[in-house]
């Protein structure tokens with residue numbers, strides 16, 4: 001299929017594009033490079049543009065004869081969203097509305113949307129099922145929830161089949177090292193942790209007094225390659241169903257201290273941990289109930305240890 005990958009120059013989008021190409025699809029990246037990298041657009045054509053530009057999207061959808069869209073493009077920094085909520089709502093929600101308008105005009109009928117565990121807010125249960133209440137604790141999570149609602153309300157009217165995949169915390173990189181995790185600024189835990197271990201610099205551990213067993217935040221870390229494969233599977237599922245709303249997570253929680261211990265063990269290096277206060281809007285624990293995911297995507301998920309080894313190898317190869 002010809003698949004438009006919005007945000008395909010970013011971290012998850014570039015990894016998914018690589019997997020799409022391997023699976024025989026043509027990934028057409030649509031990105032404004034606000035947080036992505038032109039050199040990562042190497043698995044198919046590049047349509048430069050902003051998702052709030054309906055005409056640019058319409059041109060990309062029609063000129064590349066797009067059959068499905070995977071919509072990754074978004075601003076995705078929780079902390080930044082607490083300072084710039086209006087920027088997040090404009091980019092993420094207006095961008096999604098503009099995409100829906102362009103898809104309606106172009107007659108493109110399949111959409112996979114990047115949602116997030118951030119739509120749930122504080123977990124009321126040890127693991128989170130898809131029917132858990134959605135009360136986001138930050139504007140980023142709210143922007144993703146608003147997109148979900150807009151898509152769900154619009155899809156039946158315009159005949160769109162859609163998947164909403166609520167990812168938990170995404171880690172890892174391409175084991176072949178062709179692309180890797182790169183954000184500026186880098187706020188994601190694993191690159192910062194491995195970088196600190198290798199350089200001897202400090203690692204900021206945000207929050208040591210959460211209501212969790214060791215006081216640090218517990219997250220469900222899902223490997224980016226596993227996540228990319230889930231998107232490809234979701235597109236196949238939409239051939240026979242109208243909608244698919246599913247968590248994508250491993251079902252196991254790892255605390256930040258446990259992640260530090262994994263990095264120290266795997267790399268045989270000490271991490272210089274610097275304890276900092278809890279970040280605004282950071283829930284104590286977010287772990288997926290992946291029972292439903294396993295009904296449509298049976299898969300052996302990579303562990304955090306594998307992600308650490310692969311990422312360390314990729315960093316070593318670059319220095």
Ligand SMILES: NC(=O)c1ccc[n+]([C@@H]2O[C@H](COP(=O)([O-])OP(=O)(O)OC[C@H]3O[C@@H](n4cnc5c(N)ncnc54)[C@H](O)[C@@H]3O)[C@@H](O)[C@H]2O)c1
Pocket residue numbers: 006007008009010011012013030031032033034035036037049050051052071072073074075076091095114115116117166167168169170171183
């Ligand atoms: N990384 C995670 O742990 C995680 C977890 C849950 C959900 N998500 C979602 O997954 C998606 C991808 O996340 P990521 O970590 O790869 O982020 P990323 O910042 O690496 O990639 C996002 C890409 O979208 C592009 N983009 C942003 N606004 C745009 C716009 N207006 N027009 C065109 N392109 C635009 C950026 O240039 C970038 O290339 C996001 O929607 C994010 O909310 C990520």
